[in-house]
Amino acid sequence: MATNIPEKKQLSDALARRLPAYYRHVCIMLAEGKTSVTSGELAKRVGNTSAQVRQDFFTCGGVENYHPDTLKDWLSGLLGIKEEHHMVVIGAGNLGRAIISFKDFNNEGFFIDAVFDNDLRYDGMQVCGIPILNASSLEDYLAANRVDIVVITTPANVAEDILEKSIRGGVKGVWNFAPVDLRSNDKIEVHNVHLSDSLLTLSFRMNERKQ
Amino acid sequence: MATNIPEKKQLSDALARRLPAYYRHVCIMLAEGKTSVTSGELAKRVGNTSAQVRQDFFTCGGVENYHPDTLKDWLSGLLGIKEEHHMVVIGAGNLGRAIISFKDFNNEGFFIDAVFDNDLRYDGMQVCGIPILNASSLEDYLAANRVDIVVITTPANVAEDILEKSIRGGVKGVWNFAPVDLRSNDKIEVHNVHLSDSLLTLSFRMNERKQ
């Protein structure tokens, strides 16, 4: 089906993964008091080439100048962190708590407002000042509160169910740590983080060296 | 400098990240009692095409047949998980504990033998049955014990120091969760996992949709 609205194809995964690194290093340089940045300097820090930095910035529409403040502001816009993001975490286990305790997120406007767990013993307790609610109340909560991102740190078997509830609740993004490959669709953006896959990739590279 | 040993170039990152997913899904199919696998079926599960599965397997040297046992065995070899991996975790915070409590690792031969933390109050305590040792004893520990992989869950400022100690201690791999980009070198393979970068990538994709 042809349409005349020219589907702007989304940027490549490789680039999407480099952008946060650019942002992180620009912030560091800003904190170091640097008053100017070059594509070469930034490239060296992220482990890149200056040509790629310039090409990436060009692909993303270009930035006015290379003052660290300008760059930070421009990257913030690209990354969508000029607006606040309200999050809830599903699962109050160690990983859920680890994510809640990453206080860094707040600086970029990510707020964790609640944690859900199906273990009744947690009822009424808090993690880092954030209330633990019962998992059965998730749908009501989503209906009553603004939630942009749901973080799934549950076992695999309930992840799909939470994805569906998230979609119905109008959530726009899922950050999934359960070991299942949830798929993005037109309603929701999903980002899977498979920690054990990550360890296996490391193991693969280590093994590769031995050959 | 020309050499006649034909440097076998390492496999692409994209492929290195797909291999664990193949392995995971083959294990699932095995658990489901499937007695045969096709490139098409596997592709559907990992979100791929059958052509890519076949090309990937070809690139990795090819597998004898598509029985799930054969595939699992072959992928295990590629991923280097036929041998045991002994690990230590640096940092007994929430993330360190989350990793220790991933009991799945054991099934693939990853053993966490100790946790190190510089907080003296932890001395003598245990996490999931694993002793917490003082960070100052890391070098001695590495000298006296076999450690294949060091997991860094510390703040950024000590990560580089731990990398150096790991190299001196003969460690072959580092799985780094500190928000610094540690670099692999000829002594050690480093795999950086930047959780906050991952969240920013999700945020970027969510923002991209709004345009």
Place this chain on the structure above:
DNA sequence: TAGATTGTTAATCGATTAACAATC
């Protein structure tokens, strides 16, 4: 046997690198 699936080569597509005139 016929239909489906694989292994492998070739074609396509996209991402990275190189180049260089324009700008700082």
Place this chain on the structure above:
DNA sequence: TAGATTGTTAATCGATTAACAATC
């Protein structure tokens, strides 16, 4: 001004897809 750096186009390189004879 001269040297360095950028923005942008073109060239290269590598990864994905397509194709199809050989095999199951």
